[in-house]
Amino acid sequence: MRSPSRFTSEYPLWRQVLRRRLTGLVLLLAMTWAAPQAQALQGAFGAHDPSTIVKDGNKYWVFTTGQGIYGMYSTDLVNWTPGPRPVFPNNTFPSWITAKVPDFKGLFWAPECVFQNGKYYLYYSCSTFGSKVSAIGLVTNVTLDPASPSYNWVDQGEVVSSNNGSAANAIDPGIFRDASNNGWMTYGSFFGGIRNVQLDAATGKLMAGATQYAVANGGVEAAYVKQNGAYYYLFINRGACCQGAASTYYIQVGRSLSPSGPFLDKNGTDLNNNGGTTLLSASGRYRGPGHTGIFEENGTSYFTHHYYDSYDRGNPKLGIGKLTWDAAGWPVVTRDWLAPAATAGAAVRYVVSAGPAATGLVWQARGCTGAAGEAIEQAARTGSTCQQWDFTALGNGDYKITSAVGGQAVGVAGCSDANGALLQLGSYSGQECEQFHIDRANDGSLVFSSLNGNRAVEVPLASANPGVQLALFDYNGCACQRWFLTNSTVTATASRTTLTGISIYPIPASRGTFTLDLSGRKAAGAVTVEVLDLQGRVVYRRLVQNPEATVAVEAGLLPGLFLVQVRQGTGLFTQKLTVL
Incomplete structure (x- = not known):
């Protein structure tokens, strides 16, 4: 849930509507906890403000806004099941929260979970609707498996708090690392914009004396930072959340060469000056997308967010899209998992x-x-x-x-x-x-x-x-x-002339490195080496103009199954390759 700060005094009726929406979501989440069953496809039910996916063993977890902090898990990133209990069951939560946020009633907002120092660090927001009296707290656990005898959430106390006189609102934590592996937190809302601040490596809390950098303003919240190449990318939300299918939330992005900013959009406009390139907005059933998270595994980047399903009464659900980067280094998000056709619509x-x-x-x-x-x-x-x-x-x-x-x-x-x-x-x-x-x-x-x-x-x-x-x-x-x-x-190439006298070793290959043995071929001429993934996409290509008897191929493949193709003239050699 969000703090509609910029509208509080100007649109009190709008705030009342949002309060009613919030009440409805509380009831929705309560029903979810009461019925812990596998969820349908097209998004997990009750997922609002999802954390970045984090993996423990063979299970993927996300934590979302909810009473006591709601969590759910998956073993395949398709089907999601509610966890057996919230992080703080039965409305029992650390007493320091009441001292900082007196009106807090146990509905935690926008958690974020990361693994570091041998533990899972779960950051969470405590606030009330339309208020700047807020706090971000931290709780840790050595496992996310509630069935484990080691499962125990340990309160680590306050990370940062805010009051009516603070420059920024202490909600919506997002955790990222810089090029030197230093931890940072991004947080904030409509009240004062977004801040980036470095964290202490040992405690996971704000580094003593660390500067808090203002990186985005003008009605923003739900910030998240991801480094790619030389740039840091700041994802933000603008618009209104929490109105079901009528929500106008949308995700924008800017980038900087430093985690301290400035973050500029594609037009060079600073996010501190209402800049931002729109990345994801309402489309079809997917309304009000918000709260970015990025999870990477086996060469695939998953872009997580919530959306309000207009096909299902505007219920908030977990969306997972595919993240890639264009030639200029900007993020591209799509829900189409297949490679696009060369011609639009084909x-x-x-x-x-x-x-x-x-x-x-x-x-x-x-x-x-x-x-x-x-x-x-x-x-x-x-x-x-x-x-x-x-x-x-x-x-x-x-x-x-x-x-x-x-x-x-x-x-x-x-x-x-x-x-x-x-x-x-x-x-x-x-x-x-x-x-x-x-x-x-x-x-x-x-x-x-x-x-x-x-x-x-x-x-x-x-x-x-x-x-x-x-x-x-x-x-x-x-x-x-x-x-x-x-x-x-790829299938059709089987009708070409089959190349003989070629072999590949070792199989399985380690870390995507293998040797192409051409010593059994008499014919000279350039060879093209390609490696395709299971969806027929070329993930490695190399032209060898004057091949020796053996050619070392360092494709840098992640573990999995691939198809190696070697072309020479009109001939083709294919070999399945397992990478460990």
Whole structure:
């Protein structure tokens, strides 16, 4: 929740509306705690002001605004489950909070969690709506697993507080590190703007005598800083939160060569002078996006935020998008996990397989005629055109999928939203039963969910038999609901002349370094070495003009499964490569 400071005196009715919205969210979160069950796809329920994702063991955690500090976890970054209890259960919280914020009633705002010094440091905000009397506190734990005997949140006291005479409001902590690995905290709100201040490495609190740098102003809050290359990027929110689907929140960004600023947008305007380049705003069902977090794992950057779902009564949910950086070094956020087409609005052709090796069962139009009503089944891979599918991005992670034979669209039979509804081909009319949202799981696999009913595409009963028709079921994390895409242009290269006399070692490769052995080839000439990920994207490319008998390839790959391609003239050599 936020402090609508700049509107407090000018728009008292607006503040009353926000107060009612806050009350509704409290009830919403209370219902979530009362029913700890797996959440649906398209965002975890009740997630407002989410912390940056933090991992403990095989679980990913986020903490959000809520009574006692609400937390939820996932094992795949797709399905989220509420934690069994809040950080401070039964409205028991440290007594120092009452001394600093007398009207505080246990509804903690905008927590942030990081791992350092062998512990999890959870920062949180204590305040009341429309007030500058606030505090940021800190609690630590050696584990996030409530079932562990070592699980115990230890109060570390106040980090910073504010009162009616303070320059900045002590809410919305965000933690980041500079190029020298020094810890910093960014915090603040509409009251006085955003501050960056260095932290003490041992305590995680403000460094004694540290300067507090004013880095953004003009109705800003929910700040977060991320270093990329030479720059520090400051993400901020402007607009109004907490009004459900009517929220006008949006995320902007500026960058600086120093954590102390100044932070300038793409036009060179200082964020201290109402600058900011808009990064994420309302789009489709995703209204009022806010509160940035960035989590990186295995070469993928996940951009977390909350949004208000206009398809679900404006409920706040956790959104996870893909973060990349453009040629000029500016962040780009999208909910489309597939690589974009070369031409806007065009389709990209893929083979859809049930496993990362892309040699097992794949999607196929039964009968290979492409006729309306033809079932979508799994079949042994043959390279046939009826096993190729064109994905057209519709925006916000939604896709139309059509068969390369006949151009008919994948849809749900009878537009049913029931468990067990079967997939088949039909003429595309733009209905939700002909559109699929794609989420990315932590292992790189993809989950397809039909927009009608929000259920996942699955091989019924996890069958490994060819000929089984695909259907919709509630998402449960089964491997039978996970899919891998291979760009069909990669598949098509199998018809080229096969290069012989080439080998790769070692397999598995360590840290993405391997040797290409060309000693068995007599022919001279340049070779092109490419490494593709599981989605058919080229992650490494090198042209070797005058190859020796052996060529060292230092691709710097993260652990996973890849496809190595070596081209020489019209010839092609391919080899799967596991990286440890």
